Amino acid sequence: AQKITQTQPGMFVQEKEAVTLDCTYDTSDQSYGLFWYKQPSSGEMIFLIYQGSYDEQNATEGRYSLNFQKARKSANLVISASQLGDSAMYFCAMGASGTYKYIFGTGTRLKVLA
Amino acid sequence: DGGITQSPKYLFRKEGQNVTLSCEQNLNHDAMYWYRQDPGQGLRLIYYSQIVNDFQKGDIAEGYSVSREKKESFPLTVTSAQKNPTAFYLCASRYAAGVNTEAFFGQGTRLTVV
Numbered sequence: 024a025q026k027i028t029q030t031q032p033g034m035f036v037q038e039k040e041a042v043t044l045d046c047t048y049d050t051s052d053q054s055y056g057l058f059w060y061k062q063p064s065s066g067e068m069i070f071l072i073y074q075g076s077y078d079e080q081n082a083t084e085g086r087y088s089l090n091f092q093k094a095r096k097s098a099n100l101v102i103s104a105s106q107l108g109d110s111a112m113y114f115c116a117m118g119a120s121g122t123y124k125y126i127f128g129t130g131t132r133l134k135v136l137a
Numbered sequence: 138d139g140g141i142t143q144s145p146k147y148l149f150r151k152e153g154q155n156v157t158l159s160c161e162q163n164l165n166h167d168a169m170y171w172y173r174q175d176p177g178q179g180l181r182l183i184y185y186s187q188i189v190n191d192f193q194k195g196d197i198a199e200g201y202s203v204s205r206e207k208k209e210s211f212p213l214t215v216t217s218a219q220k221n222p223t224a225f226y227l228c229a230s231r232y233a234a235g236v237n238t239e240a241f242f243g244q245g246t247r248l249t250v251v
Contacts, residue, residue: 032177056236066225068242075237114179118236123168123187124195125231125240129179 025050027115029128036105037136043090044100044131046115052076054120057098059089062112062130071113074098105135139164143228143243149251150215150222158213158246160228167233169211170240173197174225183226186211215248223250 026049036042048057059071074082074089082089090099102109115128141162150156162169168187172180182195186205200219205211211230215222225247229240 029179054236056238058239060240066245068227068229068240070239070241073237073239116180116240118231118238120236123185123193123231124182125168125170125185125229126182126196127172127180129177 025052025117025119025124025126027117027126027128029115029131031131032129033132033134035134035136036102038107039104041101041103042105042133044102044113044115044133046098046100046128048096048098048115048117050117050119052119052121056118057089057091058116058118059087059098059100060114060116060127061109062114064111068114072100102133107135107137109133110135141228141230141241141243143226143246145246146244148246148248150248152250153217155214155216156248158215158226158228158248160211160213160243161209162211162230162241163209164230164232164241165208166230166241167208168231169205170229170231171195171201171203171211171213172227172229174227174245180227183213221250222248224248 055076057074061069072084088101144159170185171183184203186192202214228243232238
């Protein structure tokens with residue numbers, strides 16, 4: 024069975040600092056993908072970044088990077104140079120080959136302090 | 138513009154009533170999903186569908202039903218058997234089951250039992 028775990032219900036970070044949001048996963052599939060989404064207070068879901076299980080390099084998208092450690096089954100999101108607009112809920116998600124099932128973690132609420 | 142439309146945005150239901158939440162997409166995506174979001178519990182998968190006339194139960198399907206008569210549409214019915222239906226409901230779609238396809242979301246429906 025697939026499972027996503029986010030152990031940080033809430034995080035604070037000072038503006039312009041970097042922050043790491045944790046995500047661990049469990050799956051028996053060899054081919055899978057890990058995703059991060061941002062949900063502002065408006066409720067919309069915004070896709071941020073993707074990492075494939077066979078990707079050798081960590082994914083990066085602007086200020087977002089994914090610290091992928093396959094042996095530890097972790098896929099942490101790193102946000103560099105935090106901005107006030109980064110304050111939101113962040114969700115980790117996973118999809119695996121051979122199934123359409125797509126699951127999410129419980130999320131981390133990030134608050135950026137001025 | 139392509140996207141996913143959920144309606145209504147807010148829905149009030151009396152106890153004992155069934156209600157149907159609408160989800161329509163014009164992205165030509167095969168897979169569609171329904172999630173329930175409660176504070177502190179993240180997004181929990183209710184049902185998902187990979188093709189017309191086929192759908193699978195997610196992790197919390199009890200008290201819900203769906204249909205997939207058209208590729209574009211995936212309505213969710215919250216039945217009177219759902220003991221605590223007050224929540225934020227999100228519909229999503231993906232192009233395919235591939236590990237590298239992100240989900241696209243609607244704006245959500247907030248259901249309140251009165």
